[in-house]
Amino acid sequence: MIDQRIYEMFREIGRDLFTSDMISSHGGNLSIRLGDRVIIKRRGAMLGNLKIHDLVDTRLDKNDSGVALASTELLVHRTIYLNTPALAVVHCHPRTAIAFSLSRDELVPIDNEASYLLKKVPVVTEEFASGTPEMANKVANALKNYKIIMLRGHGSFATGQTLDEAFHWSSTLEESCQIELATKIINEPFIEYRKMSESYNKF
């Protein structure tokens, strides 16, 4: 039985992802780790309009009946939990970040907030970009060293102690990419204001 407090947390973050244009109607997913279990969004459920029955409680280390209901991305969520200290995962489709991921191997923010919080976001590539072990391993490996990563052309995976925290990294990344896009439109010379910013890409 899923605690009402946990459901409310999912509902609020899911709604915020949708209203902030970080996902389409049925895109993205959320999960949290509870010890040896994972609570994850049900397959096909709308994050912007979650009901308590849209949350699936399943085992972390092996299958049970929960897998029949869980998000198609359950495997990647499990692999992240088994390979990192994460207690929450937010997967979404931030549009500007996805656009930049199509031409870059890493996203190095130029705005102050994301420079401070993220330093660098690596981009990983996987052709079969949904639910495969190859994709799960690549994403989890990248998240060993970074709290948020981009899967090229697909979306972001962010980790945290809470959904709130992982959402924070996701929205910070998208905001940063929107700022960079705006600077490209303005198209004026960049004035560096950050000491040691040349080291960000080594982070």
Place this chain on the structure above:
Amino acid sequence: MAGWAEKILDIDLNTKTYKTYPLDMEMARSFIGGRGLGARLLWELVGPEVDPLSPENVLIFANGPLTATGYQTSNRFSVSTKSPLTGTILDANSGGFWGMQFKKAGYDVMIVRGRSEKPVWIEIKPGEVSFHDADDLWGMRVRAVTAKLGQNNNRRNVLCIGPAGENLSRIAAIMNDGERSLARGGPGAVMGSKNLKAIVVEGKDRPEIVDQERFKFLLYETRKLLAASPLTSQALPEFGTVVMMNIVNNVGALPTRNHQQSQFEGAEAISGETLTEKYLVKNASCWACPIGCTRVSRTEKVEGEGPEFETTWAFGAACGIDDLEAIIEANALCNDLGIDTISAGSTIACAMELSERGYIDSDLCFGRADLLARSVEDMAYRRDFGADMADGSLRMATKYGHPELSMSAKGMEMPAYDPRGMQGQGLLYATSNRGACHMRGNMLGLEVLGLPKLIDRFQVQGKSSFVILHQNSSASIDSLVLCKFTNMGVADEYFARMLSAVTGIQYATGDMIRVGERVWNLERLYNLREGFTRADDTLPPRLLNEALTEGPSQGWVVQLEPMLKEYYRGRGWDENGVPRPQKLAELELANL
């Protein structure tokens, strides 16, 4: 290898001899330093047959690979031993300057074995160890010993015990640099049992750093992060750790009158704001620390460092006392006599309740600020009723037939957070390997301060995951050895990167948390070997059965059982709290 000095100093007080030998670097990679290395070495050196106050117990002083590098708060060191208070594995760590100096003397670890026939003190310089007669120092208080042995902050540093350690008080601290302490669990009594009064160190060389460029970058970024956090750049420097008094009181989690209530009507009078306004002389810092949370306070009678939040709570709200001057003086006395302020204050609070309920014949009662100093002195010298208080609240309350009035877990007095108002903190206290402790993964950040994000403090389901993560993280930080306050502004990922920059060995964040998990499980194995069981993972009955009757936490008790079940599963332990073979194999502990 950069970072580590790769050398152990092994001292035998039976013969007043020493030897040095290389640190096992495989062990160092797996356990890092400080608490981790201490636990690993203690596992080999001190078995269940050893009485904590016998010559067979050892003191293991250890620093970490970041110590003395200049990274923020890289001044700390730890001592590991078997606790005379709890009988569990114990480590306590301290800041100041001594740890940095010990590293610069060229050692990662110092093991002290045996017992000297007569009082002795040890002097360590690079490549040189000497033993000195301490007859003239025995009986002296901490400040006097520290001055006499030539304390000089950046060159020569003194670690010693006071009368409480000499008199084998089971809540005695080891003191360094005059007023810093390795306090909890009674390591001062172990040092006293060895007739070892002091250890003085003089160092020379800073450790080597492999990637200087990356080191400087991370140093700079850490400075920015600490400056950006209001907690580390404003609250702690301006008010000290006592800034927590009003915050914890406001949420109804400040244990009051031996945990009979969880809000104290006198909190404002003993708050950080009042301390700063009326008694602060200046701030002080440990070596390489930009936070500067240390207070130097003055009353008509004393001037010295402190008091910290936990101390102010223990002599304040826990005892129903709102006289900050009396608290500052009790703190100064504890530092000079070498005694743990949390256990001292909490034990006095327990005695006050025993007395008020008529279970002992004493003038102690809640609110009697005038009795604090006398009680502390009596404990340190084992005078009168102080002889009972000197061994902590559980032994004292048990002697008088009411162990339930000791607010302790595994025999260690609980710190300043009522877990009925912070459910995760309750699980943390119950499962902490050294007994109730707020430095073993404090849930204050998540449940009250919102660090990194606020979670529901009354939530039970899922709480164990946070507790496990923070316990592992704290064991990792204690193995580096850094100050926990750094972690309030800087995430674990920075520590992993800094360790990689210094040593040249690549550690990811998860690797560091895994080190912490390894240390936690090893400590658990140690306690199981000592005979501790699931039944010891508990809390005083008051917290499990007596709901708070007023305030923001009204109606709550600690929902320990469901959290504990979830915790064991999450840790990969069986239903009795024993690590499963698969978990031990995963952590490379299967051969123990």
